[in-house]
Amino acid sequence: MKLRRRQRERLSLGLQYLVFIAIIATVLVAADWDRLADAFFRVDIIKSMFPTIITVALRNTILYTLGAFAFGLVFGTILALMRLSRVAPYRWVATAYIELFRGLPALLVLFLVGYGIPIAFPEREIPGGVFGSIAIGLGLTAAAYMAETIRAGIQAVPKGQMEAARTLGMSHFTAMRTIVIPQAFRIVIPPLTNELILLTKDSSLAYVLGVTAQTIEITKFGRDMLNDRVNATPLLVAGLAYLVITLPLSQVVRRLELRYAKAR
């Protein structure tokens, strides 16, 4: 059978839609919806999660994320500058740090910070308690990633910018601070926002530190509720709570990327 090119394409496209619909239909028919609803969607449990999931859990998730992000950003910028430094030992230290902390799971780093520091300095708490431990623990890992992003951003600023600033009589430091870094940050806003989204989810690792009713974040809140009610509905609600934070952020990233693409 000889088909013309366009006919063949239509046929294959139709076939793919058909397969797609067949898969969805199978799932819809075969799944046990009553049991699913009973396990994941109990309205009375959903109701009982409010307002705590917003006033405590969501708030703490945001706080932890911002703390870790701020720590990572400051530390990451320092690391990036060290990697670009003309002083060799700075480069060595920064490179070693980045390789090390990019290679370690955030969970391990958080555990080491949360349990190691109190052992090293007995009876003394990290300032800010759980918040401080998370900001540092997750921030240490985030800084390693952010350093590479920021370095790429700085290197993406045309060399002429630095040269022009130096010609005007600015010191290397002033030129970096007022000319290069501001431009670099404009470039790296989208990847940094992605890092923020990743951190939002990583903040769920707070559970390893041991959390109280006041310091609980979304995931642990959901898991605790699951334990209390012996039902998985809280996990679904917890998932939605994350989307409240991450979906708008993803939108921001997309908008910014579009804008930069146009500007070019």
Next chain:
Amino acid sequence: MRFPSAVRQAGLVVAVAALALTAGCAKKDDSEVQASGVKLVAAGKLTVCTHLPYPPFQSKDASGKVTGFDVEIMDLVAKELGVEQTIIDTPFEGIKSGQDLNTGKCDAAAAGMTITDERRKVIDFSDPYFDATQAMLVKTGKPYKSLDDLRGRKLGVQAATTGRDYAKKLEAEKGLKLVEFEDLAALQQAVANGQVEAAINDLPVWTEYLKKNPGGFEVAAEFDTGEQYGFPVKKDANPELLKKINEVLAKAKQDGTYNTIYEKWIGKRPSA
């Protein structure tokens, strides 16, 4: 060669979908029904879920093998069925919520698990096999003798345990600050390095801990909560296995095997 790429892609999608569907269906028929009517999720094995570490009930020994009181009792059941016991380490929530059993991850659980009415709603429990008491661990020399002394102080608990539920009930009344840890190891760490003033867990667990770490800690208080441990089995799905476990328990108690295991892992039996 002659096929346009889109058709080939469609073929691939169909193949993958077919695979996924058969895989999805195959799962159900994987279980093995023994001559005695006992269903096992994996042929030739009694698959048991637990959450490590929880000595003396289950923990890894020096060689990495999981051993303990619960493990040895379950070995008796496996022996009776003529199979080997396989142990799966999984978060306690999955065991407690009944999901690990419902999804066929394991046949039964042995996790130092207290029988409660709430848990009974989603799980079938075997007959009680152990009387548990809650207890409070503190560092030696700390002035805490009861929950009343902990007003405004941090008390560590293990997530999803009855010790946590017990403390939660008294949280407001005693003015406690509860800090939840994921597992026993983290909870012990927290007491050791002063993140919490005291910790609540089952008495045998602390007894075992004191044996391993002499000198630094003490059990400051015991709370007789009337708890009893049971082995969970999937709800309304495997009465034969439940019956078998209960038979083995009764037999072990009668012929002295239970006592031997008890003394090996827990210590002298309190005279009943």
